[in-house]
Amino acid sequence: MANRGRDALDRMTMVHRWDCPAVASEPALPPAEVADVDMAAPTVLRRPYDGLRRLIGQAAGLLLLAQASRQREIVDLPAIAVAREQWKEITAELASLNAPQGCERHAAHLVQAARLIGACLDALDAAAAREVMDVSLALDRVAAAYRLAQSCSIERLGLTMVDFRQSCCNCAPMKARA
Amino acid sequence: MADYSIWVLEYAFVTKYHKSGVLYGAHNEGYVKLPYCYALIKGKNHVAMVDVGFNNKEYGKTLGDRFGVENWRSPKDILAGVGLSPADVDTVFITHSHFDHFGNVEDFPKATFYIQEREIAKWVWAMSLPDRMRWMMVAVDPGDIIRGVDLARQKRLFCVNGSLENVLPSIDLNVAYDSHTFGSMWVHVRNDGKSQSSDAWVLAGDLVYVFENIEGPGAVVDVDQMYVPVGLAVGSQENLVMATEAMMKSVGYEARRVIPIHEERLKDRFPSRITSEGLRISEICLADGEKSRVR
Numbered sequence: 001m002a003n004r005g006r007d008a009l010d011r012m013t014m015v016h017r018w019d020c021p022a023v024a025s026e027p028a029l030p031p032a033e034v035a036d037v038d039m040a041a042p043t044v045l046r047r048p049y050d051g052l053r054r055l056i057g058q059a060a061g062l063l064l065l066a067q068a069s070r071q072r073e074i075v076d077l078p079a080i081a082v083a084r085e086q087w088k089e090i091t092a093e094l095a096s097l098n099a100p101q102g103c104e105r106h107a108a109h110l111v112q113a114a115r116l117i118g119a120c121l122d123a124l125d126a127a128a129a130r131e132v133m134d135v136s137l138a139l140d141r142v143a144a145a146y147r148l149a150q151s152c153s154i155e156r157l158g159l160t161m162v163d164f165r166q167s168c169c170n171c172a173p174m175k176a177r178a
Numbered sequence: 179m180a181d182y183s184i185w186v187l188e189y190a191f192v193t194k195y196h197k198s199g200v201l202y203g204a205h206n207e208g209y210v211k212l213p214y215c216y217a218l219i220k221g222k223n224h225v226a227m228v229d230v231g232f233n234n235k236e237y238g239k240t241l242g243d244r245f246g247v248e249n250w251r252s253p254k255d256i257l258a259g260v261g262l263s264p265a266d267v268d269t270v271f272i273t274h275s276h277f278d279h280f281g282n283v284e285d286f287p288k289a290t291f292y293i294q295e296r297e298i299a300k301w302v303w304a305m306s307l308p309d310r311m312r313w314m315m316v317a318v319d320p321g322d323i324i325r326g327v328d329l330a331r332q333k334r335l336f337c338v339n340g341s342l343e344n345v346l347p348s349i350d351l352n353v354a355y356d357s358h359t360f361g362s363m364w365v366h367v368r369n370d371g372k373s374q375s376s377d378a379w380v381l382a383g384d385l386v387y388v389f390e391n392i393e394g395p396g397a398v399v400d401v402d403q404m405y406v407p408v409g410l411a412v413g414s415q416e417n418l419v420m421a422t423e424a425m426m427k428s429v430g431y432e433a434r435r436v437i438p439i440h441e442e443r444l445k446d447r448f449p450s451r452i453t454s455e456g457l458r459i460s461e462i463c464l465a466d467g468e469k470s471r472v473r
Contacts, residue, residue: 050312053320054305060323061302065295067330068337082306139327146321155240162237162277162319163312164245 041100042157048097048110049159051090052149055117058083059142063124063135075128080121087118106152113152116145180369181348182221184379184462185260185471186439186448189231190214190250191457199409200387200440201394210388213458214247214278215439217381218260218267219367221465222347225262226269227289228365228381228439232281236321251455253285259459260471269346273383274359275301276317283325291329292345294353294361295337298323301360314412338363347371352428354421356413358384364421366428369463379435379462380425384408385418386438389447392422393433437462449473 058079066074074080091114099107123138146161153159195212197204217228232241234250241247253264267286272293273279283291301323304314329335342351348368353361364382368375386392387408394406407418422436429435434447444450444460451472452458461472 047309050309054315057305057315057318057320057323058302060320060327061298061305063327064298064323064330064335065302065337067327068335069295079302079306086306134331135327136331139324139331142327143324146324150321160240161321163316164240164277 041103041154042159044097044100045103045106045110045152045154045157045159048090048094048114049149049152051086051093052110052113052117052145053161055083055087055090056113056142056146056149058086059117059120059124059138060146063120063138063142066124066128066133067135067139070133072128072133075125080124084121087114087121090114091118106154109148109152113145113148116141116148120145179371180221180377180463180465181371182219182367182369182463183465183468184220184367184381184437185218186215186437186444186458186460186462187218187256187259188213188215188457188459189253189256190247192246193248194246201390202407202409202415204409211442212387212440213442214250215458216279217365217437217439217462218257218262219349219365219381220260220262220468224268224346225266226271226346226349227267227286228271229273229279229383230270230282230286232278233284236319237277237281249456251457253282255455256457259453259457271345271351271363271365271381272297273364273381273385274362275322276359276384277319277322278317279383280322280326281319283322283329289334291326291335292338292342292351292363293326293335294363295339296353296355297359297361297363298326298337299360304360348375352424354385354417354424357411357417357421358408359412362421364425369465376430378429379437380429381437381439382425384410384440385421385425386436387440388438389433389441389443391438392426392436 094111094114097107120138120141123141127133127135127138150161153161191214192212194209197207197210216231219226238250257263264286265288267289270286270289270291272291275297326335338351340353345351348371350366352364352366362383362385364380364385367379370377390406391408392405393403396402396404405419405422407415411418425436445458448460448462449472450458450460459472
């Protein structure tokens with residue numbers, strides 16, 4: 001079973017590009033009728049969800065800097081060590097997570113996304129060791145992780161990939177303005 | 179002689195935006211309409227954009243339901259208003275990485291993008307901070323950064339480290355560190371082609387939201403006008419004021435030449451028209467031989 005899972009993961013991250021429809025069309029998980037979801041879900045899921053969102057952002061930013069600058073030194077930045085440390089913490093947290101009722105698949109996707117982030121950081125290391133810097137594999141992995149995390153988003157529980165609360169559009173929620 | 183035409187193109191709007199968001203200290207002063215726009219620069223055989231807006235597919239429902247963003251239209255529809263299509267755009271300057279400026283790169287298949295390196299580097303840092311500091315991470319979508327990596331892989335995105343002169347002929351990029359965002363950029367168009375231009379324009383991104391950020395009431399300190407920074411700054415208001423001074427200096431202190439793209443009243447200052455879709459086109463200037471798109 002474990003091998004089959006790993007094979008599937010490898011196929012998804014290595015055969016498909018991140019924008020391949022087969023990956024991109026990762027079925028969005030039930031948009032979670034909040035009534036069906038254990039009340040503990042926001043508390044249980046938010047920490048690892050937000051942690052993964054931030055890790056995805058860090059990894060993507062590092063890849064962008066590495067690819068745009070072609071500087072191998074990117075992999076020696078303290079930011080990489082910080083990302084790896086946070087990845088370990090989130091992985092450990094996810095390992096001991098009791099998925100709330102109605103959110104079992106969300107939890108599974110988060111676990112899968114965390115594995116992809118680890119694989120992304122490994123791929124970035126490997127890319128820096130090559131003669132020509134190419135972050136394509138790392139990009140595929142972080143993009144797949146993003147898709148998985150995005151599929152776990154439950155806006156009404158505050159799990160969203162973009163925090164709009166202080167953004168240009170935020171003139172307070174509609175309800176408050178009505 | 180003018181080399182470039184510049185239009186500000188509205189692609190969505192919020193009817194009621196709290197005024198304190200656009201003007202520091204304007205608490206309890208009600209609401210203003212906030213148009214969402216990008217700018218288009220055409221001339222010298224180039225079509226360039228300043229920012230690309232956001233992708234309604236990703237955010238539209240959330241923005242509409244929760245924040246009242248209305249009437250989003252695609253770049254294809256919007257650029258048609260000035261006789262162009264997204265495929266005509268060869269260059270895009272991303273002023274900063276907020277979703278409503280950097281959130282739709284996919285719609286510009288032939289463009290090369292420029293963004294400040296610090297905007298990305300400090301984003302990485304901000305994302306490493308604990309949740310209690312997440313205020314500094316707002317409004318940026320990791321998905322946009324991922325799309326940026328793909329562009330860089332295709333050699334279609336470049337990180338700029340500081341100012342850059344003549345990124346296109348007589349168009350310069352300037353940076354305002356730690357202001358609205360970590361590496362907000364403003365675009366300087368020297369429309370007469372001269373290094374000391376007397377016909378320069380500034381596309382200010384979100385360093386300036388409304389006219390009052392530059393021409394604010396100064397009675398309280400006994401001056402006619404003074405700079406009042408925008409309400410939202412990840413960096414400091416000091417840096418916003420200094421950036422405003424730099425922008426104003428670059429246009430000979432002629433305030434109308436600093437273009438705030440979120441300013442609804444551009445229509446009162448420049449020739450404008452409302453399209454059949456209820457969105458505004460403001461014509462900032464026309465290159466020699468270019469026909470008006472608003473008359």
